[in-house]
Structure formats: C-alpha cells, structure tokens
Amino acid sequence: MDTREYRLYRSPWPSNRILSASADGQIGFWTTHKSSAPEVNTSLISGPSAKRRKLTTSTSTPQRGPLSLMDCHNGPATAVIFNPKDSTVAYSASQDHTIKTLDITTSSIVDTRTLLNPILSLSALPGIGHQIIAAGTTARHIALIDPRASAATIQAMTLRGHTNFVSSIFADPDSNYGLVSAGHDGTCRVWDLRSTRQGTKDEGLGVVGEAVYIIERESRKDKTTKSSWWRRS
Numbered sequence: 001m002d003t004r005e006y007r008l009y010r011s012p013w014p015s016n017r018i019l020s021a022s023a024d025g026q027i028g029f030w031t032t033h034k035s036s037a038p039e040v041n042t043s044l045i046s047g048p049s050a051k052r053r054k055l056t057t058s059t060s061t062p063q064r065g066p067l068s069l070m071d072c073h074n075g076p077a078t079a080v081i082f083n084p085k086d087s088t089v090a091y092s093a094s095q096d097h098t099i100k101t102l103d104i105t106t107s108s109i110v111d112t113r114t115l116l117n118p119i120l121s122l123s124a125l126p127g128i129g130h131q132i133i134a135a136g137t138t139a140r141h142i143a144l145i146d147p148r149a150s151a152a153t154i155q156a157m158t159l160r161g162h163t164n165f166v167s168s169i170f171a172d173p174d175s176n177y178g179l180v181s182a183g184h185d186g187t188c189r190v191w192d193l194r195s196t197r198q199g200t201k202d203e204g205l206g207v208v209g210e211a212v213y214i215i216e217r218e219s220r221k222d223k224t225t226k227s228s229w230w231r232r233s
Contacts, residue, residue, distance in 0.1 A: 017031055017087075019090055020080065021094075022076075024076075025074060026077065027100075027102065029070075030064075030067060037064035038065045070108075072100050073098065074096045075096035076094060076095045077093070078118075079121050079122040088105045091122060092122075094118075095118040097114055097117060099113040100112055115137065117137040117138050118138045124171065125179065126171075131147065132144050134159075134169050136166030140164060140185075141160045142191075144157040144159070156207070157206070158199065159209040160208055160210065162181065163185040166183050168181065176193075177194050178192060187215060188214075195210060195212055
C-alpha cells in the first residue's frame, strides 16, 4: 500500500485531531494524544531501507495508528479540511474529480460532488447564507461549490485568472468574501467574491470572479505551492 501523505490539516479549534489525505485515496483521522491513539498497524509501515533501519534502531519515537481510515477516492486524495462550523464534518478532494462530504463520527461518506477536472486544493468559506467550498483545479480555475446535498446547483461561481494548476487556497479569516490562492504559474492571487462578472460562452457562462490583486514571484518560472493569510494581532 502506498501511504505517502499529500496534505495534513489540523482542526480550526483548539484540538489534538488531524486529518490526512493520501495518495492511495484514503482519508485518515488522527489524534496527537499518545494515550488515546491505537497501536500502529504494521502492514501500513513502509519496508525498511538501510537508512531507515539505522534510524529506527537509534530512536525510541512512539508510533501510533489512525483513529480511522476511510476509503474515499478512486485516485490520489489531494486535500482534506474540517468544516469550520462543525467539528464532526470534513471535506476531501481528489484527482478523481470528486469532493466528498465526510461524517467523521461514523467514518462515512455523506455526499459526493463531481467536477470536470482533477482537484488539487480546498478551502472552506463561511459564505453569506451557507458555507461554500473553494476547490483549486488542474484546469487553472477555482470552483466555488455548494456542499449541501439539497443544493440545486453544484458550482455557484468560478474564479479565473491563474494560467497553471491552482495548488493552494486559503480563506480570509476576517472576511466572508476574501480568498488567496497560489498556482504553478508563479503567482498568488487575492480574490473578493463580490467582484464578479457574467461569464462568456467560452467560459461556460455563469458567474465569474477575477482577482483583485496579483503577487508574482521574482521568477515566474518557479511554482508557487502554498498560500496563507497573515492575521494581525
């Protein structure tokens, strides 16, 4: 089994819980408390190389297994986040084009949303009337998804401007409308969800958002793989 982890995500509340997304399509739910974590399943431990054997014999670092492992995706899971309003709910994304709503308590898949392209990054926005999920894709855009099972329209808006994969998204912690993204085009882009226009026919119509500010790397040849907001104290 390939157990390489793509992403780790901690709970937005003071917590000892962690989510992980793996290349084998699984989502892991973990605790950092040694006493409440189960013993590690030896079948999940990679085969020892000479270097790893040397390191293993020279350290006494405890190893623990996950509280649960969920088989969620048919391709590599690329992102997973907690619902910032409900600690028992999570969202995962994958190169299999899907976003899954997960019930952490029962380790079950509640809902599946399917997009047209592989998904690389996720972030949850509080929204105005209900929560919105922002999904960064390999198609160079960010899809704003309504995760509610009752939603008539899956994709509420599309943010366009990146010229390569959208590798990271982070919501503004102080606003319902702010978002920052990073892409393999070497830029970070700041978005305001109130800055919109009607999409063209080539863009699939619908509501389209454009970046209000663009930050370029000194060398545009380099990928930008991570973005975040800095909150003033």
